[in-house]
Amino acid sequence: MTVQSPPSKGLRDGSVGLLATVALGLASVAPAYSIAVTLGLVTLVIGDLAPAALLLGFVPILLTAFAFRELNREMPDCGTTFVWNTRVFGPAVGWIAGGWTVLFATVVAMTALAEVGASALLGLVGASDSTTAVTAVAVVLIALSTAVAHRGVQLAAHVQYVMLGLQLLALFAFGAAALTHEGAAGVSLAWLNPFAVGGFGPFAEAVLLCLFIYWGWDALITFNEESVDSARTPGRAALVSTLVLLVTYLFTAFATVSFAGTASAGHRLADPDTAADVLTGLAPAVLGDAFAKLVTLAIAVSAIGALLTCSTSTPRTTLSMSAHGALPAAFARIHPRHRTPAFGTVFFGVVAAGFLVLLTLLSADFLADAVLSIGLLIAFYYGVTGLACAWHFRRDLTRSVRDALLKGVFPALGGLMMLAAFARSAYDMADPAYGSTRLGGIGGVFLLGVGSIVLGAVVMVCVVRPRHAGFFRGGRTAVTRVSVTDN
Template identity: 45%
Template sequence: MTSTGVAAEGRGKGLARGQLGLIGSTVMGLASTAPVYSLVATLGFVITAVGFQAPIAFILAFVPMFFIAFAYRELNRAVPDCGTTFTWAAKAFGPRVGWLGGWGIAVAGIVVLANLAQIAGIYFWILLGQTELSQTVWVTTLTGVAFIVAMVFVSYRGIEIGERLQNVLLGVQYLALGLFVILSFISVLGSNPPAASVLPTLEWFNPLAFTSVDGFTESILLALFIYWGWDTCLALNEETKDPKTIPGRAALISTVVLVITYVLVTVAVMSFAGLDALADQDDVFLVVKDALFGPWAWLLVLAVLISAVSSTQTTILPTARGTLSMAVYNALPKRFATVHPKFRTPSFSTLVMGAVSVVYYVAMTMISENFLADSIYSLGLAIAFYYGLTGYSCVWYFRRELFATPFNFVYKFLFPLLGALALTAAFIKSAVDMLDPDYGYTVIWGIGGVFVIGIGSLLFGVVLMVVWSFFGASRPYFRGQSLNESTEVLVPEEDVVYGRSIDGGRV
């Protein structure tokens, strides 16, 4: 029987079952957001944009993410498929929209992996006290590639190994963040506070206190980025102990933990250092680490390194499973549906994900580090695209039952729609801003390079989709035969490897 038949019978895709509980799934969602790295990359610029309103900016940016998390939860309950947005959008809007949803996930994963590898390469040498090497491009690039290879190996060997590793890595991150918050408040509230310190006030949480519309918009768009990644726990749904409920709960828990984390750290760093020292800083932790941690300042450097490495591994997971699901339904060549007979992981998809990320990272670095930086700035477009598409898919997929109960109205209609509309607005606003030649570091064809990279990468997916549609193997998918609204998509009822049962018999 073909891969289509495997899916149709609800036998799953051969992934290992029962590997993650609620805690493990939540850890994967949190680790994938890279909380320490995300704060490093974003916090200084949010503070520059809105000053002391940074805490409320993070809270407001959390709202659409929280709403979209409900869309993920409800869709996962009905269709617990590791293809997530790809599968749900295809069932709601048809094969082409679904394909582009899967492509949006892949683009986001590939781009962010390159940046995570770069950060890991730089901070590895900073941790070792080798400042000169941390600024040597070829050294940091090779180091970053080594980290990608290592995390691909972990992902290839199995989700259980990855979970154990992430428990440790996430624990170190939250230890460092917890100490940072505690030491900051002890210093600020002590008898001899730093000269630049400021006592926090409720005005920092006033949504009406923003003084600039542009600053408000910029801060929200920046803050949206740091919440991205919690949906990894949904992509691992077929490998959880309760695929229909655990991933959705883990997604909601992850988003709540993240907003608490980001707000506490933001208040702590602004209270300790004030605004002037933090404005336009690429890394606010480097600004305050020595004054706050003294001889233990290396702990924050370690936390940034671990955060980048941790997210490298958890970013590989959803993309590999997304392409696995696409291949099962003939949306990609069937080779991508290969599952390792021993480790029960999407072996070919994982290796391809790693290889493409390495090539992209090295190519962007060789062309110009400015291109790599601008590709990161463009990442928000792909994120807003596939998150928003998930919200719309939820509304349309459940359209016949939206008003049957108050529960359905709120969680299948109102919240998903509001989240999708907010992310659509963010997408449009970002795209318009990115047209400006002064946006980012590069200019292409007279317009902002960030716009060209961001929109171009999404349109490249359209080209790939059209090319694949000409191949005979893709016809069941694009004709709506292998995946449509009525296709039964279930978690495995028995152990199955793509094309073979475990005992070697044909499926």
């Protein structure tokens, strides 16, 4: 089987190298924001074993990253999971698991990121943080990120260098100050002991929360057709970015637990007033009021940077889906000068802004539960992709130990772990007490997560399939012809 570059879809090839691709991947995760809003929640579930959850949550992420690397090496296409799952499991699975689920999760994330960025910016300048003000600024941020994304991936990468540098500087400054602060407890390796977690339920919940803080690195794969050496650079960048995230998160978690402890009062990690945003809550005590603003700025920049990468990567997924006949031709329109998927970029900017306004009008709790549901969607499409890798390369597994591990065992284990976390968490989230909303005795987080997948199936069967019957008849052949030539 010979790998070849896919026919050009009109994107500007060779635009980004390894460093820029890593920056785009790291920025899409929003490291400062993600650890700030997740670490306290993990602590509420399993106490000072939060570093263990971060480490365990990284395992299926790393195993899945191997799957993404191997699949991209053979099928470099900006449609990534859509193309790979269609090739392996057929058009229906490819459209739902590789297309719709990824897009839906990203749109929800864009609304949350815009809101967080807006709220942090308003807080920095001392302006009103009313719901109307936050929503208005959030819509402006979505419009700005859409405008930058419309101009091209090179501009987005250059902007991300500055944003990412500020985030990492703030996180390591906070961590160093916390570790050396008077009264900080010593770091304990026992915090990394996963066997001390009390039961599978808390363990699964904590790991699913940690999936959210790693999620987003796979956005960098969507730039593969614009990367230098498209078959190898994105895969390498995926592994590098996930390892950088692990080191950054573990350092921050150890430092924060050492400084604050896990008590439920007095600005500790399990204090409800602190848990929702541990960095903002603890920064004044760690760095002083003046430097604490640097942390708040980093969280704002973190959210805005991730929003920018979402605005840049998402239209490339729909570009590929359109090029393969799975979406209307408008999504394949390329701007003649900027060489970007112009229609798709503007489309998702409008959808994200409209979704944000709609959820805000319905209820702030509804938006919060929509964000919590993202973990289910991540576990679902990562899990399916891991199994797709193992099945696609099943005939290569006896060629060498490397092939057996990196193409088969690791991706399959990662996929199974993701799907197990999905099943267990879906079960827990169905409880009406889970989250802030409920309908008919079922938790709102479950309805938003699993319900969005079901909604995607309905849209596919009732709307997309009748209009794009050719793809559903011969989708496997179409993506094979574009990505891979069999000898």
